[in-house]
Amino acid sequence: MIYNKKTFTIEEHIAQLKERGLVIADHALATHYLSHVSYYRLAGNWWPMQLDKEQHIFKPNSKFEDVIHLYNFDRELRILIFDAIEKIEISLRTKLIYHLSHEFDPWWFQNIAIFKDSGALVETLASLKEEIDRSKDIFIKEHKKKYKEDLRFPPAWKSLEMTSFGSLSKLYGNLKNTVESKDVIAEELGAVNHTYLPSWLQSIAQIRNYCAHHSRLWNKNLPGTPKILSKPPFRWLIDVPTDTQKLYLHLSIIRYMLNIIAPENSFVLKTKELLIKYPSVDPNALGFKADRKNEALWN
Known part of the structure; x- marks a missing residue:
């Protein structure tokens, strides 16, 4: 089959949406947003409103205003989550630098002997080198100028400030399980040992990428499958969801870690305020259960 759909104007899009049953009461609002x-960015929000996914026919009483409410809710949710992940990322970076530099040396991240997959390490270091090479940060420029005969990367406390959450996650997960710091870091972040934390970090890194690239989170099936602690040392869920694709479980892990890293955080309060602000948003699409108020983690 050859794709042969023509390019639509905004007016043609609005007319088509109306023909398919979407109620557009405010033509100017629709024109402004489109x-x-x-x-197609908005389409992800009206997809669940469609009764016939093949012909794109909308359910009765589907409104463009509700599409915009969903869009704005999702945007504000991503900002809230991104802020929480920032705290987790900085904490992880700090712990990797501190514990591994003391267990080995400031260039531990170049030490192939302490990693499980040397090929994956080479890829991570190549990405890190690109970040360092294009960095305009004064501490990197001064290091290169002062130590130009030293062909190694700058020490961990300089180099790892340049790398992404995804690369930090990969460095941690790739460490051999015999590395003492791997368990120490996991314990300090509430994950007990190295068995669980890599999957948590992978999940959070994926969500961070969605947030950074402004991708929809509402009603999204997430690819990560976090491993769940049987006896968490800190406040956790009583009723752990079995659906790992919904955002609720992943948000619960973020909340769990945030309580350790930033005990006075307002993550739950802001999440509740967001749901109140947009009452037309269905929390079930995020995996939130009606009885979540009974969960100590979310109070």
Whole structure:
């Protein structure tokens, strides 16, 4: 089959949506949003409103205003989550630098002997080198100028400030299980040991990428499968969801870690305020259960 759909104008898109049953009471509002937010970015929000996914026919009483509410809810949710992940990322970076530099030396991240997969390490280091090479940070420029005869990377406390959460996650997960710091870091972040933390970090890194690239989180099936602690040392869920694709479980892990890293955080309060602000948003699409108020983690 050859793709042969023509390019639509904003007016044609609005007319088509109306023909398919989407109620657009405010034509100017629809024109404004479609001129600033692409049709297919908004389509992810009205997809669940469609009764016939083949013909794209909307359910009765589907409203464009509700599409915009979903879009704005999702945008504000990503900002909230991104802020929480920032704290987790900085904590992980700090612990990797501190514990491994003391267990080995400041260039531990170049030490192939302490990693399980040398090929994966080479890829991570190549990515890190690119970040360092294009860095304009004064501490990197001064290091290169002062130690130009030293062909190694700058020490961990400089180099790892340049790398992404994803690379930090890969460095941690790739450490051999015999490395003492691997368990120490896991314990300090509430994951007990190295068995669980890599899957948590992988999940959080994926969500961070969605947030950074402004991708929809509402009603999204997430690819990560976090391993769940049987007896967490800190406040956790009583009723752990079996559906690992929904955001709720992943948010619960973020909340769990955040309580350790930033005990006075307002993550739950802000999440509740967001759901109150957008009452048309269905929390079930995020995996939130009606009885979540009974969960100590979310109070």
